[in-house]
Amino acid sequence: MQTNTLQIRRARVMPDLHALETFMTVCEMGSMALAAQRMGVSQSAVSQMIKVLEGAYGVQLLDREVRPARTTRAGNILLEMGDSLLADARNISNRLRQSVRQDHAQLRLGCVDSFAATVGPSLIRALSGSARQLQLWSGLTPGLNTQLLARDLDLAVCTEVPSDPRVAQRVLFSEAWVAVLPRGVDCSALREAQDIKRQAQQLPLIRYTSRSVIGQQVERFLRHLGVEMPQRYAFDATDPLLSVVAAGLGWAISTPLCLWQSRAWLDQVQVVALPPSRLGQREFHLLYRDAQWSQTADEILRLTRTTLELELLPALRAAMPALSSDALIVSQPFPTA
Template identity: 55%
Template sequence: MKRNPAPIDLRALQAFIAACETGSMTGAAKQLGVTQSAISQAIAALERDQGAELFDRDSRPPRPNAAGRALLELAGPLMEHALTVSARLGDATQAGKLPVRLGCVDSFAATVGPELIRAVSGTPRQISLWSGLTPGLSRQLHERELDLAVCTQTTLDDARIVEVPLFSEAFVAVVAKSHLRGRRDVDWRTLALELPLIRYTARSVIGQQIERFARHLGIESPRRYEFDATDPLLSLVTARLGFAISTPLCLWQARHYLKDIAVLPLPASRLARRDFFLLYREGAWDEFAAEIVALTRSVLDHSIHPALAQALPRLPDDALR
């Protein structure tokens, strides 16, 4: 059965063309600025991949044989097309026309995400925004389905991935305002005794982090209610069916509930905060990554944090840091 030839290697084809034009491997090496050995190896690999010799090596200097002449005739348009593709790609990249594929955890996408899109809408750059859970976003970044990712946990064992700390937020106890009405002595310990803990699902990173923190605090509440999102979680909190542990950004994501809830601080510890990181491949999108970091911190400092502090007076000063 005849073997299908491999796709043409453009670098090897370039070496072949240079050897034909200069009449020697030495001349091709000088033209391309590489060693003669590199030219010989590239042409040998090209012949091997295509299953045909390309030079009549009995002649001095070696000249292209029938197969070589056929390839040389086809090579010009092929190389010209490759150069055109490269030039157009460079133009698009320089003009910012290639969309940046940014993946974010849901709470970030729903709060800071719109500000990112608004900020780049007046520039030539385009942005494609994905949301999801940290494990999925990490996998997509590793498999090059995303250019950058905002995650709450760094799980990639890849030295080529840059991890830039964005900010951190404190876990807080969340309860219905009506549950605190007329009471001044209620703290998180009181809530844990009086109400069940309404949880984020254990398949999410935030759910796992909160569960570890709750165990650290000695909160032993039966698993009755678990949710993937903050909206249904707060709907049960406002109905006084339990209390929750959440974060400022998650609360801002479901901010239509803010008028009906109150927050209480939780003890400081290494488990008491959720960290956000911007991940991207080393050497790519460095400039845009710096823009995302600066814009994110500006949005948090000048928009989200002041609004949350006004709506939730008991929110700790370092809730967003």
């Protein structure tokens, strides 16, 4: 029984390419000593590699009874096949490296809509400076996470991280919730949760739909403050939400980035900071599955930080002067080697 098992194991053995290359070098140089000099290792290391190869195949490859050692019949057969085996292995290695280079030349990036419409243009401009083909998807976080896990995306910018250990993430930045009210409504006292409750009694809250991550996050924020309000209007996107607020039909909770995405409505509404809270903000995460994208992730983190600090933050503060100093907090980039 043990003999049969050993024969099956030997029949399935794969060639040790390093040991095979050592054997080929010994045959080429004519001795283990010369092969050791060429390979920059000790003669005993060469001898050990040959024994490993002989043990794997269950045959003797060198006749050590003579000096210098000569190939046996089995050794001659392996010598004839060795060149093509090593050439095939090198071809596989070259093709894999070429495939990785091609993958990095093509970048598939997914972004939530508010990021794609605000930071996206500057990020695309900066990434286009490198020799790569860039494809940009925009959408809701759940769909982008699904695409990332299915490898339809290389990286994704989302506002929630999937509970999957295969996904690595970088925190890009965070932004605080803000109140958006019609022009002319008194909004000088929205400093406490009770102020928000009183505001809700005067005007209905215009919501994001619960199928969107931002809608779910706003509801968690309100529950955290102990604020409960009946639902009357809900929208997937910020544009229709702001149009209803501008018409005086209600007020809303949104974020600086969403408002900048729909900035055509800003002169028809007023934006007010909300009281600070543990759940009073949302984070943007850069997600990826494969370690090969870690350097690209660091590059996107650096470019995003630069875009936010030099372009977006000044524009936000000019358009919405009531924003608090922590309305948008940029994460520090990872140190580069």
